[in-house]
Amino acid sequence: MSQHLSEQEILRREKLKELEQLGIQAYPADLFEVNCTTTEILKNYDAEKQQFQNVSIAGRLMSYRIMGKASFAVIQDGHGKIQLYITRDNICPGEDKTLYDKVFKHLLDIGDFIGVKGYAFVTKTGETSIHVNEFKVLAKALKPLPVVKEKDGEVFDAFTDPEMRYRQRYVDLVVNTNVRETFIKRAKMINVMRSFMSSAGYIEVETPVLQPIYGGALARPFKTHHNALDVPLFLRIANELYLKRLIVGGFDGVFEFAKDFRNEGMSRFHNPEFTMLELYVAYKDCYWMMDFMEAMVERIAIELYGKPEVTVGDQLISFARPWKRFTMFEAIKHYTGVDISSMDEETLRHTCRELKVHVDNTMGKGKLIDEIFGNHVEPKLIQPTFITDYPVEMSPLAKKHRTKPGLVERFEVICNAKEICNAFSELNDPIDQRERFEEQLKLGKRGDTEAMVLDEDFLRALEYGMPPTAGIGIGIDRLAMIMLNQPSIQEVIFFPQMRPEKKENE
């Protein structure tokens, strides 16, 4: 297969050969000793003190300004950027000026990795820089990077095409520093959650991604096949049923940051694989879990921003406790003025039409309520809000409400008009659970492709006895979108799913 090379790519390959001819390895094998980072120098350098007089840093060459026998360049490492000052006399103390005149000025390109040794100083214009005594080529780049320039915070020629940014995230990360910051914050968010749960005494576990029976959520799965066993397997849509088995096994609290897979549409809010935190705690109920959720998310905001408020788009969202709490009926009444709490299915259907909510005849009572909620309430909930008391039909794994017939002990948190978590007092009555599964089977036979499958082993586990348990699932990507103020899920996932690039030569 022949690669079509641009003019610049051909040139860089020629430079590579020239380096080799000069006896300079473009991809040396030996390590380059680094003794500090760009940000360490920029933060701590003080001209008064004798510091950073022997620095050795490595990174990618991002720009240079050659002025005859002296040059300025910018190098970027894993932390930030710093300016280099390079003079011919320093680099080439002897007669041979090749290293400066040829190698530095002509054979290096933007994007190349180099290592430099020198000392820190401040230039005339007041920029902390490194006075370079030696440099070494660490890796040559054969493709030109997009060159993004910046002055006084204004960015010129930014690399913005979403398709290229997602397909070539490595370039995006090199060139758009805010992208790197977003993903660092995402990692921090997950660390805050992990330590919050760990310090509460809960155990981080791992459960199967490949499952013979998929369960724990209402969704369509990806199907695969195991050759040796000659059985079909499914990529998990949730890990709920496995974590509950561990509660049966005697753990008091277990959690997992799980990659789940759902074979459904893609959008700004949906990637086929996504991350979900699930947490199960024995001897607790969903009201306890509400407090836990509130505290954990408030903690995230404080750790990320030093305060419980987060700016999302043009909204300021406050995660300061306590959050508003509504039952589903209260919320609907509040936002539509209609009290549906005692309506039967027919009246409900009529109400839907009055509220201009799309209905069809396959929808049961629970679904109708959900439609009203989704159309008239959810879009209005910007501040984090608990919604409790869901209809039983929609929640086959939740315990029936302790006092309200037809409802279950469940809550969701809606924030920025999107659900960010879903939690129950977990159903631990094995007989009730079997009946709920059977209901789901009926739905499946009627053609509901998302209905749950009956999991005999899970029921067997419940029959051994599961303590009362509170469980929650938090969509990490959705939460990250809010916490990191990003408008699409593709901005918080390194490598979002894309259609394959079309192949050349075919």
Added chain:
RNA sequence: GAUUCUGUAGCUCAGCUGGUAGAGCAAUACACUUUUAAUGUAUGGGUCUCGGGUUCGAAUCCCGACAGGAUCACCA
């Protein structure tokens, strides 16, 4: 899946009512030992996403395909 917008140099974008392409940055060459969107002078660089059609002539108009964005629908 529906609607709609977009696809031109390595990157960001112009390109009108059809006359086979332009700018800035990047690249190349030269000058310049404290510059910073460095500067100055010169030069090269394009299957205008792909395939059809209309036309004397298509980057431009029409149809289709592919890819992406936005909105909506399903879902987390």
